[in-house]
Amino acid sequence: MKIPDVQLFIQALLYLTIVFTGFTTAISVGLTTMNFDGNCILYSEVNWKNATFSTFGFSDKVNCNFPVYFNVFACIFFSLGMFCYFTYAICQKDPNIGSQMWVMPFVLISAAMGIVSFIVSCIISVGFKTLCDGITSSPGRLTSCSQGQKMNWNAQRNTDYNGSHYYAYFTVAQTASWIGFLAWVVQCALGIVRFVRNRRLRSQAFDSSINADTAKIGNVEPTA
Numbered sequence: 001m002k003i004p005d006v007q008l009f010i011q012a013l014l015y016l017t018i019v020f021t022g023f024t025t026a027i028s029v030g031l032t033t034m035n036f037d038g039n040c041i042l043y044s045e046v047n048w049k050n051a052t053f054s055t056f057g058f059s060d061k062v063n064c065n066f067p068v069y070f071n072v073f074a075c076i077f078f079s080l081g082m083f084c085y086f087t088y089a090i091c092q093k094d095p096n097i098g099s100q101m102w103v104m105p106f107v108l109i110s111a112a113m114g115i116v117s118f119i120v121s122c123i124i125s126v127g128f129k130t131l132c133d134g135i136t137s138s139p140g141r142l143t144s145c146s147q148g149q150k151m152n153w154n155a156q157r158n159t160d161y162n163g164s165h166y167y168a169y170f171t172v173a174q175t176a177s178w179i180g181f182l183a184w185v186v187q188c189a190l191g192i193v194r195f196v197r198n199r200r201l202r203s204q205a206f207d208s209s210i211n212a213d214t215a216k217i218g219n220v221e222p223t224a
Contacts, residue, residue, distance in 0.1 A: 004095045007190060012086035014187045015079045021180035022075020026068045028173035029124070033064045035162040036153075040064035042127025042170075046134030056134070063127055067120045067177070074113055075180055082106075103198060107191035114184035121177040128170045 003009045033040055036058070043059035089097050132145035142148060146167045153163040 002093075004090065004093050005097060007194060008086055008090050008097070011187060011190055012083055012090060014183050014190070015083040015086060018075050018079040018180050018183045018187075019083065021176040021183065022071035022079065024176035025120075025124075025173045025180065026071040026076070028169040028176070029064050029071075030068050032166050032169045032173075033061075033068075035165065037159070037161065041131055041166060042124065043130045044134065046131070046137065048138045059127070063123060067124055067173075070116060070120050071177075071180075074116070078113075103191060103195045107188060107195060110184055110188035110191055114181065114188055117177070117181040117184050121174070121181050124170070124174050124177050128174055131166075131170075 038061070039058040040061050040063050041056075041058060042063045044056050046056045049055065089101060132148075135145055135148040135151075136142055142151075149164050149167050151163060153159070153161040
């Protein structure tokens with residue numbers, strides 16, 4: 001099947017990519033939060049009393065909730081809607097469909113989404129690093145953050161925390177979040193390219209119209 005507008009096809013694929021990265025990020029962060037009874041371990045402070053016992057304090061829940069809500073509503077729902085919209089436009093098989101679509105609102109939205117996506121990615125990455133720095137600060141017991149998955153997170157506590165997957169989940173969430181950010185940046189750049197192309201096409205069409213009208217005037221025979 002011949003694609004009428006390659007740029008629209010690429011943008012549709014980018015929106016689909018954002019849907020998958022948003023789903024992956026939201027699920028990974030959400031599952032980790034559930035494993036710790038709704039508490040957020042991003043930016044958690046781990047204080048080791050000795051080689052086998054530590055205390056830790058959870059961070060504000062907004063550090064986990066904000067990335068989850070952003071990825072659910074902006075990266076999944078909005079991007080899925082945009083993917084359907086662009087797919088519908090491609091199915092029209094009109095080579096000029098791109099010049100008939102709104103561009104600037106989508107450029108501004110993509111730019112805003114890219115900024116928020118960058119903030120969310122930084123929240124996850126910095127929060128994850130803070131947690132790992134605390135875990136690996138143990139006196140000679142844990143040398144890597146992934147080894148913390150084997151810790152007894154419920155030692156001397158009346159809790160039911162499950163820390164056996166936090167490293168894998170946050171690694172996946174961090175990677176997916178940054179991929180999503182890059183997809184938003186490319187989406188915004190493609191929108192700007194489309195905007196410039198559309199303005200150029202309209203300018204050329206306007207010039208052609210003026211030249212055609214001028215030629216008609218020159219061909220008019222005097223009646224007097």
